C-alpha cells in the first residue's frame with residue numbers, strides 16, 4: 001500500500017515531528033511504501049494567484065503543483081499531520097490544499113452537483129492543539145475542525161475519512177505525549 005504524508009510544522013524537535021516519525025516507522029514496519037511531503041522543507045509556495053486561476057481555467061497546471069498532484073494520484077492513502085493554528089490549517093498547508101486540490105484534478109462540476117475525482121483513497125488527519133480537549137469538545141470546536149477538514153476537504157473530493165485524531169493541551173506531560181504517540185500507532189495498525 002502507498003501512503004502520502006503531507007506534513008506542515010516548521011520545527012523538527014516538535015511533537016508534530018514525533019507524530020510524523022511514529023507514522024512513518026509504523027507504516028514502514030508493516031511493509032508499506034511511504035512518501036513524505038514536508039511543506040516547510042519544500043518551501044512550498046502557498047498563494048493561489050489570479051494568473052494560476054486563469055491557467056486552471058485553460059486546463060493548465062503549474063509544474064510545482066503537477067508534481068504534488070502526481071504524489072496524490074499514486075497514493076492509496078493521504079495522511080495530513082499539522083498543528084491547529086487559529087482554529088484551522090497552518091497557512092502553508094491551506095495554500096497546498098488551495099493549489100493542489102484544484103478544480104479539474106480533485107473535483108469538478110457535473111450537472112447540478114460535484115464530481116469527486118479522488119475516490120478509492122483513504123484519508124487520515126492527525127492534529128495537535130493547545131486548548132484542552134474538553135474545552136474544544138464542549139464548545140463544538142472539535143466537531144467544527146472535523147467538519148471543515150475531514151468532511152470539507154476529504155469527503156468533498158471523494159477521499160474516505162478513516163480517522164481524525166485531535167490531541168489537545170499540547171505541550172503536555174511527557175507521559176501524556178507518549179500515550180498520544182501510542183494512540184497514533186494503534187490507529188494505524190487498526191486501519192491498515
Ligand code: FAD
Pocket residue numbers: 009013014015016017018083084085086087088128129130131170171172174177178181
Ligand atoms: P511542541 O510545542 O513542539 O511540543 C513539544 C512537546 O512535545 C514537548 O513537551 C516535548 O517534550 C514533546 N515531545 C517532542 N517529541 C516527543 C516524543 N518523541 N515523545 C514524547 N514527547 C515529545 N491552539 C489552539 O488550541 N487553537 C488555536 O487556534 C491555536 N492557534 C495557534 C496559532 C499559532 C500561529 C500558533 C503558533 C499556535 C496556535 N495554537 C493554537 C497552539 C498550537 O496548536 C500548539 O502549539 C501545537 O499544536 C503544539 O504542537 P507542537 O508540535 O508545536 O508541540
